[in-house]
Amino acid sequence: xxxxxxxxxxxxxxxxxxxxxxxxxxxxxxxxxxxxxxxxxxxxxxxxxxxxxxxxxxxxxxxxxxxxxxxxxxxxxxxxxxxxxxxxxxxxxxxxxxxxxxxxxxxxxxxxxxx
Amino acid sequence: xxxxxxxxxxxxxxxxxxxxxxxxxxxxxxxxxxxxxxxxxxxxxxxxxxxxxxxxxxxxxxxxxxxxxxxxxxxxxxxxxxxxxxxxxxxxxxxxxxxxxxxxxxxxxxxxxx
Numbered sequence: 001x002x003x004x005x006x007x008x009x010x011x012x013x014x015x016x017x018x019x020x021x022x023x024x025x026x027x028x029x030x031x032x033x034x035x036x037x038x039x040x041x042x043x044x045x046x047x048x049x050x051x052x053x054x055x056x057x058x059x060x061x062x063x064x065x066x067x068x069x070x071x072x073x074x075x076x077x078x079x080x081x082x083x084x085x086x087x088x089x090x091x092x093x094x095x096x097x098x099x100x101x102x103x104x105x106x107x108x109x110x111x112x113x114x115x
Numbered sequence: 116x117x118x119x120x121x122x123x124x125x126x127x128x129x130x131x132x133x134x135x136x137x138x139x140x141x142x143x144x145x146x147x148x149x150x151x152x153x154x155x156x157x158x159x160x161x162x163x164x165x166x167x168x169x170x171x172x173x174x175x176x177x178x179x180x181x182x183x184x185x186x187x188x189x190x191x192x193x194x195x196x197x198x199x200x201x202x203x204x205x206x207x208x209x210x211x212x213x214x215x216x217x218x219x220x221x222x223x224x225x226x227x228x229x
Contacts, residue, residue, distance in 0.1 A: 032215045043119070043205055043220035051215035090158065094215070102148070102171050103207075103218060105158040 002027040002093045004074075006106035014114050019063075019078040021109045023091030026072065033074045034092045034103065035065055044090065050074060061085070086113045117141065119208050119221035127227045133194040136224045140187050140208030147189040148218065149181060152203040161204075164189055165211055196228045 007022040025031050032051050036044040048059025055067045065076045076089060088108045095102040120139040128134050140147050149161040160173040164183035181191040187208070193200055203225050207218040 034217075036220075041222070041225075043121075043222045044207075045220070046217050049215060049217065092158075102160050102163060102173075103150075103158075104160070105150075107157045 002095055002104055004091045004093050004106040006091050006109050008109055010110045012112040013081045015083055016080050019081045021076040021089050023074045023106060024072050025093055032094045035076050036090045038088045081113045083113050086111055119206055119219050121206050121221035121224050125225045128196050130196055130228055132196050135190055135192045136204055138189045138206030141219055144208035144210055145187055146209045146211040147183055148207045149191050150205045152205060198228050201228045202226060
């Protein structure tokens with residue numbers, strides 16, 4: 001079974017500071033990994049995805065993530081936080097069975113950005 | 116291009132009642148998945164439909180069911196509601212072209228069981 005673990009349920013940063021949200025995965029096969037963002041009372045929006053093409057993945061809104069197989073990690077970063085980045089972030093892995101869209105999500109990390 | 120539309124956005128039901136939630140996927144998307152989101156359990160997979168067939172099912176009791184119509188629209192039904200069914204129910208659609216294809220989520224239906 002595949003799974004993801006997000007370290008830190010709540011991360012607080014100052015505006016302009018580096019954002020680092022951690023995600024570790026467990027998978028018996030090469031994983032397909034995703035980061036989603038959820039704003040209050042909204043659905044999930046894809047930030048970026050890793051599909052084995054490149055280990056450094058760039059996404060929307062200035063976010064990027066690096067796939068590190070040796071560390072089984074896929075941490076999300078942004079060089080400079082903006083107030084509008086305050087949201088909940090979810091790391092997910094897609095399963096390797098017949099169905100393509102059973103995403104398994106981490107518990108989420110709530111990002112707070114302080115002025 | 117219209118996104119995934121879920122109706123209604125909010126629902127309040129009484130314990131023991133049943134409820135039906137609706138999801139209209141993005142045009143051309145044939146795969147529809149449902150997820151339950153609660154503060155305690157996070158996001159949990161309910162089931163996935165493709166071309167009117169349930170392809171995958173999560174670990175939920177039989178009170179949770181769904182279906183998909185020929186136009187790819189999907190409904191999920193919860194019978195004999197329990198207080199613990201209070202959650203945000205999210206629907207996602209995709210083109211089903213591979214394990215890496217993005218799933219597009221609706222805004223969800225917030226169900227409150229009282």
